[in-house]
Amino acid sequence: MASIDIESVRKSYGPVSVLHGVDLAIKDGEFIVLVGPSGCGKSTLLRMIAGLEEVTGGEIRISGNRVNDLAPKDRDIAMVFQSYALYPHMSVADNMSYSLRLRKTAKDKIASAVSSAATKLGLDPLLERRPKALSGGQRQRVAMGRAIVRQPKAFLFDEPLSNLDARLREQMRAEIKKLHADLKATSIYVTHDQIEAMTLADRIVAMHGGVVQQVGTPLELYDTPANLFVAGFIGSPGMNFLEGRYVKTGEGAGVRLSDGTVVPVAPRAGLAPETTVTLGIRPEHVVIAKDGMLEATVDLVEPTGFGIILHLSLHGLPFKIFTLDRDALSAGPTVRVDFPQKHLHVFDETGSRAD
Amino acid sequence: MKSRSLLLTGAHRLAILAYVVFALFPLFWLLKVSVTPNDLLYSEGVRMWPSRMTFEHFNFVIAHSAFPTFFKNSLIVSGATAVVVTVLASLSGYALSRFSFRAKYWIVALMLITQMFPLVMLVAPIFKMLSPLGLTNSLTGLVIVYSAFNVPFATFLMQSFFDGIPKDLEEAAMIDGATQFIAFRQIILPLTLPGIAATLGFVFTAAWSELLFALMLISGNDAATFPVGLLTFVSKFSVDFGQMMAAGVLALIPACLFFLLIQRYLVQGLTAGAVKG
Amino acid sequence: MMHQPMKHNRPPMMKRIADASEPYLYSAPALILIVAVMLVPLVVGISYAFRDIQLLNPFSGGFVGLDHFRALGQDQAFYGALRNTLWWTGASVFLQFTFGLILALLLDKPFYGRGLVQALVFLPWAVPSFLAGLNWAWLFNPVIGPLPHWFYALGLMDEPHNILSDPHLAMWGPIAANVWWGIPFFAITLLAALQAIPRDLYEAASIDGAGPVQRFWSITLPFLAPTIAITVLLRTVWISNFADLIVVMTNGGPADRTQIVASYIFTQAFKRLDFGYASAIALVLLALLLVYSMLIVLLRQTMLNKG
Numbered sequence: 001m002a003s004i005d006i007e008s009v010r011k012s013y014g015p016v017s018v019l020h021g022v023d024l025a026i027k028d029g030e031f032i033v034l035v036g037p038s039g040c041g042k043s044t045l046l047r048m049i050a051g052l053e054e055v056t057g058g059e060i061r062i063s064g065n066r067v068n069d070l071a072p073k074d075r076d077i078a079m080v081f082q083s084y085a086l087y088p089h090m091s092v093a094d095n096m097s098y099s100l101r102l103r104k105t106a107k108d109k110i111a112s113a114v115s116s117a118a119t120k121l122g123l124d125p126l127l128e129r130r131p132k133a134l135s136g137g138q139r140q141r142v143a144m145g146r147a148i149v150r151q152p153k154a155f156l157f158d159e160p161l162s163n164l165d166a167r168l169r170e171q172m173r174a175e176i177k178k179l180h181a182d183l184k185a186t187s188i189y190v191t192h193d194q195i196e197a198m199t200l201a202d203r204i205v206a207m208h209g210g211v212v213q214q215v216g217t218p219l220e221l222y223d224t225p226a227n228l229f230v231a232g233f234i235g236s237p238g239m240n241f242l243e244g245r246y247v248k249t250g251e252g253a254g255v256r257l258s259d260g261t262v263v264p265v266a267p268r269a270g271l272a273p274e275t276t277v278t279l280g281i282r283p284e285h286v287v288i289a290k291d292g293m294l295e296a297t298v299d300l301v302e303p304t305g306f307g308i309i310l311h312l313s314l315h316g317l318p319f320k321i322f323t324l325d326r327d328a329l330s331a332g333p334t335v336r337v338d339f340p341q342k343h344l345h346v347f348d349e350t351g352s353r354a355d
Numbered sequence: 356m357k358s359r360s361l362l363l364t365g366a367h368r369l370a371i372l373a374y375v376v377f378a379l380f381p382l383f384w385l386l387k388v389s390v391t392p393n394d395l396l397y398s399e400g401v402r403m404w405p406s407r408m409t410f411e412h413f414n415f416v417i418a419h420s421a422f423p424t425f426f427k428n429s430l431i432v433s434g435a436t437a438v439v440v441t442v443l444a445s446l447s448g449y450a451l452s453r454f455s456f457r458a459k460y461w462i463v464a465l466m467l468i469t470q471m472f473p474l475v476m477l478v479a480p481i482f483k484m485l486s487p488l489g490l491t492n493s494l495t496g497l498v499i500v501y502s503a504f505n506v507p508f509a510t511f512l513m514q515s516f517f518d519g520i521p522k523d524l525e526e527a528a529m530i531d532g533a534t535q536f537i538a539f540r541q542i543i544l545p546l547t548l549p550g551i552a553a554t555l556g557f558v559f560t561a562a563w564s565e566l567l568f569a570l571m572l573i574s575g576n577d578a579a580t581f582p583v584g585l586l587t588f589v590s591k592f593s594v595d596f597g598q599m600m601a602a603g604v605l606a607l608i609p610a611c612l613f614f615l616l617i618q619r620y621l622v623q624g625l626t627a628g629a630v631k632g
Numbered sequence: 633m634m635h636q637p638m639k640h641n642r643p644p645m646m647k648r649i650a651d652a653s654e655p656y657l658y659s660a661p662a663l664i665l666i667v668a669v670m671l672v673p674l675v676v677g678i679s680y681a682f683r684d685i686q687l688l689n690p691f692s693g694g695f696v697g698l699d700h701f702r703a704l705g706q707d708q709a710f711y712g713a714l715r716n717t718l719w720w721t722g723a724s725v726f727l728q729f730t731f732g733l734i735l736a737l738l739l740d741k742p743f744y745g746r747g748l749v750q751a752l753v754f755l756p757w758a759v760p761s762f763l764a765g766l767n768w769a770w771l772f773n774p775v776i777g778p779l780p781h782w783f784y785a786l787g788l789m790d791e792p793h794n795i796l797s798d799p800h801l802a803m804w805g806p807i808a809a810n811v812w813w814g815i816p817f818f819a820i821t822l823l824a825a826l827q828a829i830p831r832d833l834y835e836a837a838s839i840d841g842a843g844p845v846q847r848f849w850s851i852t853l854p855f856l857a858p859t860i861a862i863t864v865l866l867r868t869v870w871i872s873n874f875a876d877l878i879v880v881m882t883n884g885g886p887a888d889r890t891q892i893v894a895s896y897i898f899t900q901a902f903k904r905l906d907f908g909y910a911s912a913i914a915l916v917l918l919a920l921l922l923v924y925s926m927l928i929v930l931l932r933q934t935m936l937n938k939g
C-alpha cells in the first residue's frame with residue numbers, strides 16, 4: 001500500500017494546457033474518486049500517475065518517492081481500463097498472471113495468486129476461456145482480477161463501469177466497494193458519473209476545466225458544495241439556482257429575487273449588501289405549501305417510480321422539485337413553494353460558496 | 356415487373372460469367388497447351404482441349420532443364436525478401452502507428468515518394484553500385500534490392516494492421532510490467548499475426564514477379580530467377596511451346612498459393628500500396 | 633514493494649534521450665535500406681545523366697555536361713516513346729478503370745457463390761507480370777493462340793496473323809495484357825469503397841422515390857469520387873512506368889512502335905549498356921512525372937478551395 005502525493009502537477013499538449021496545477025494528497029488505503037464532466041482532464045491525471053503520460057510540471061510521489069521519470073512498469077501500480085484492455089490471445093488465467101510472469105514470480109505463487117483472485121471475483125469456471133468468449137460483465141471482472149493478483153501499491157480505475165448496462169454497473173459498484181473494504185488498497189477511480197462517485201468514494205475530487213474544484217467526503221460535497229460547479233454537478237436532479245441580491249433585513253439577511261421577493265437566509269459574514277448572489281436549493285429540499293412564498297407554473301410532471309419530479313417555471317426560469325408525495329402527480333397548473341433556510345446555499349459573484 | 360427483375364438478374368449473372376471467362380481463359384490456355392502433345396499442337400489449332408493429354412512437357416521441364424534451379428532461386432529470393440521486409444516493416448510500421456515524433460512526417464513523405472518514382476531509373480546506378488561489391492549475379496544482391504523496393508509499401512500495410520489494435524493493450528502491458536519493446540513483442544505482434552502473414556504474401560508475390568532488375572543484375576543460369584530463366588528459354592527455344600507453358604504453369608503455382616493466403620487482405624494491401632502493383 | 637524507485641531528482645536526461653530515440657530505432661533499419669538502395673542510387677543516377685558512362689567502354693566516365701540532353705533533343709525514338717507512353721497509359725488506365733468499375737458494381741450485389749467468383753476474377757492480379765505478358769503474347773500467336781483465328785473468323789483480319797508484329801496494332805497487345813492484369817486492382821479498391829457506403833442511404837433514397845439510375849448518380853458516384861480520383865491518379869503514374877509487359881511481349885518493337893519511355897530507359901541500360909544516356913532519359917521522365925504530380929496537387933488545392 002502506498003500514499004500518493006500530487007504537487008502542482010500540470011499537463012499540456014503542445015500549446016494546449018489541459019491540467020493547470022493539481023494538488024492532492026492521497027492517504028494510504030484511501031479510495032479517491034476523480035469526478036467531472038467529459039474532457040476535464042481526469043484521465044490525463046490518472047494516466048500521469050500511471051506513467052502513461054509525461055508530466056509537464058510539478059511532482060508525483062508514490063510512498064514519498066518521486067516517480068515523474070519512472071516507467072509505468074517500475075511504479076508498481078495496477079490499472080483497470082474502460083475498454084478492459086484484455087489481451088485477446090491469452091486465456092483469462094494468462095491475462096491475470098501476465099504481470100507476475102513478467103516479474104518472474106515462482107510458478108506455484110502465480111497459481112495461488114490467480115486462483116485466490118479468481119475465487120474473489122467468481123471467475124473460477126472461466127479461467128481457460130479467451131476474452132472473446134466472455135460477456136461484458138465477465139470481462140470487467142477479469143480486468144479487475146488482473147489488477148488484484150499483483151497486490152500493487154495502488155489501483156487506478158478509468159471509468160471501468162461505463163461499458164456495462166445499468167443493472168450490472170450497480171452490481172459491480174457494490175463489488176468494487178466490497179473489494180476495497182477487503183484489500184484496503186489505495187485506489188483512484190475516475191468517473192463522470194456522480195452517483196458512482198458518491199457511493200464509492202472515501203473522498204471525492206471534483207474537477208472542471210483542468211482545475212480541482214473541491215476535495216472532500218461525498219456528503220461534504222453534497223451538503224456544502226464549494227462553488228456553483230460542484231453544486232450543480234453533484235446530485236440528480238441537479239440543484240436549482242436563482243439569481244438575486246444579498247440584503248440585510250430586520251431579522252437577519254435575505255436574498256432579493258428579481259420580482260422583489262426576499263428569501264430569508266442566514267447572514268453571511270463575507271457578503272456586502274446589494275452584491276449579486278446565486279441562491280441554490282436542491283429539488284428534494286423544496287417544500288410545496290399552499291401558503292408558500294413563491295408561485296411557479298407546472299410544465300411537466302415526471303414520475304420516476306421512486307418519487308416524482310416536477311418541472312416548473314419560476315420567474316420564467318426552469319426549476320425542479322423532487323418529492324415522494326404521490327399527490328404531486330396532480331399538481332398544477334401552479335404550485336406555491338417554500339425554501340427552508342437550512343437547505344439554502346448562497347454563492348457570491350465569483351461562484352464561490354458564501355458562509 | 357417480375358419478369359423485368361428476372362431479366363436484370365439474368366443479365367447480371369451473364370456479365371459475371373463473362374468476367375470469369377475473361378479472367379480465366381488465358382490461364383486455361385496456358386494449361387491446355389502445357390498438356391498438349393507436340394504433334395497435336397499445330398494440327399488441332401484452336402480446339403479447346405487436346406484429344407490426347409500428356410505430361411511429357413512437365414516431365415522435361417522438371418527433369419531435363421534448368422527450371423528447377425530457377426524455381427529454387429526464385430523461392431530463395433522471394434522467401435528471403437518476404438522475411439526481411441516483413442521484419443523491417445513490422446518495426447517501422449509500429450513506429451509510424453504508435454509514436455508521434457518529429458521526423459515522422461518526413462519518413463512518411465520519403466516512403467510515399469519512393470513509391471512514386473520510376474524504379475527503372477535505378478537500374479543503371481544500382482548495377483554500378485552492386486557490381487564492385489560482388490552483388491551482381493548473386494541472390495543476395497537481389498534480396499537487398501527487392502527488400503528496399505518493398506519496405507515502404509509493407510510499412511504502410513503493417514501500420515494499418517497496427518492501427519487496428521487498441522493502444523490500451525500496450526498500456527495495460529506496460530503497467531503490468533513490460534517495456535514498450537516487450538509489449539510490442541508479446542502483446543502486439545501475436546495479435547498482428549494475420550497481418551504479418553498477409554504482408555509476407557504480398558511481398559513474396561511482388562518479389563516472385565520482379566523481372567527488370569533480375570534481368571539486369573543476373574547473367575548466368577546459376578543465379579537466374581524464374582522470370583529470367585523463362586525469358587531466356589523463350590528467346591532461345593521459341594518453338595517449344597509446350598515446355599514453355601509447362602514452365603509457366605509451374606511459375607503460377609506459388610503465386611496462386613500466396614494469392615489464397617492474402618485474399619482476405621487484398622483491400623488493405625492495395626490501399627496501403629495504392630501505387631504498388 | 634517490488635521495485636524501489638530510483639533516487640530522487642535523478643536528471644531525466646538519459647531517459648529523455650532514450651524515450652525520444654525509440655521511434656527512430658524502430659524505423660532505422662527500414663530507412664537505412666531505403667536510403668542506401670533507393671535514394672543514393674537516385675542521386676548517383678542523376679549524376680550519370682551528365683557523364684559518359686558506358687559499361688563496355690573502359691575509357692568512359694568523363695563529364696559531358698548537357699550532351700546527353702542535346703542528343704535526346706534530336707532523338708526521334710525518344711519522342712516516339714513519349715507519344716507511346718501517353719497512348720499506353722491513357723488506354724490502359726481508361727480500360728482498366730471502366731471494366732474495374734463495372735466489375736465492382738456487379739460484385740457489390742450479393743449472389744450465391746460470390747466469394748468464389750471474387751477469388752476467380754481477382755486471380756489475374758496474382759499472376760506474375762512477366763507471365764501475364766508471355767501468356768498474352770502466346771494468345772496472340774497464330775501458331776498456338778486462338779485469338780488471331782477468332783479475329784479472322786469474325787472478319788476482323790484478312791488472315792490469322794500476329795498483331796504484335798503489326799506496327800499499327802502492336803500496342804494493343806500489351807494494353808490487352810495490362811487490362812486483363814489490372815482490372816482486379818480497380819475492382820478491389822472500388823468494391824471496398826462501394827461496400828463502405830451506408831446501405832440505409834440507398835433505402836432512404838428509394839423511399840424518397842429515386843430509381844436505380846438516380847441512386848447511382850446521386851449516392852454511389854459522389855461517394856466513390858475520392859477513391860476514384862486517388863486510384864486513377866496514382867495508377868496513371870504507376871502504369872506509365874510499368875515496362876514489364878512491353879519488354880516481355882514486344883521488346884519495344886516492331887519498329888519502336890511499342891517503346892514507352894520506361895522500356896526505352898531499360899533498353900538503353902540493359903541492351904546498349906549506355907548508363908549515361910539511360911540516366912538522362914530517366915531524369916527527363918522524372919521531371920515529367922514531377923510536373924504531373926504538381927498539377928495534381930494544384931488541381932486538388934483549387935478543388936478544395938472551391939469546395
Ligand SMILES: Nc1ncnc2c1ncn2[C@@H]1O[C@H](COP(=O)(O)OP(=O)(O)O)[C@@H](O)[C@H]1O
Pocket residue numbers: 013016018036037038039040041042043044045
Ligand atoms: N494526446 C492528446 N493531445 C491533445 N489533447 C489531448 C490529448 N489527450 C487528451 N487531450 C485533451 O485533454 C483534455 C482532457 O482529456 P481527458 O483527460 O481524457 O478528459 P476526461 O478523462 O476527463 O474526459 C481534453 O480536452 C482532451 O481533448
Ligand SMILES: [Mg+2]
Pocket residue numbers: 042043044159
Ligand atoms: Mg476519460
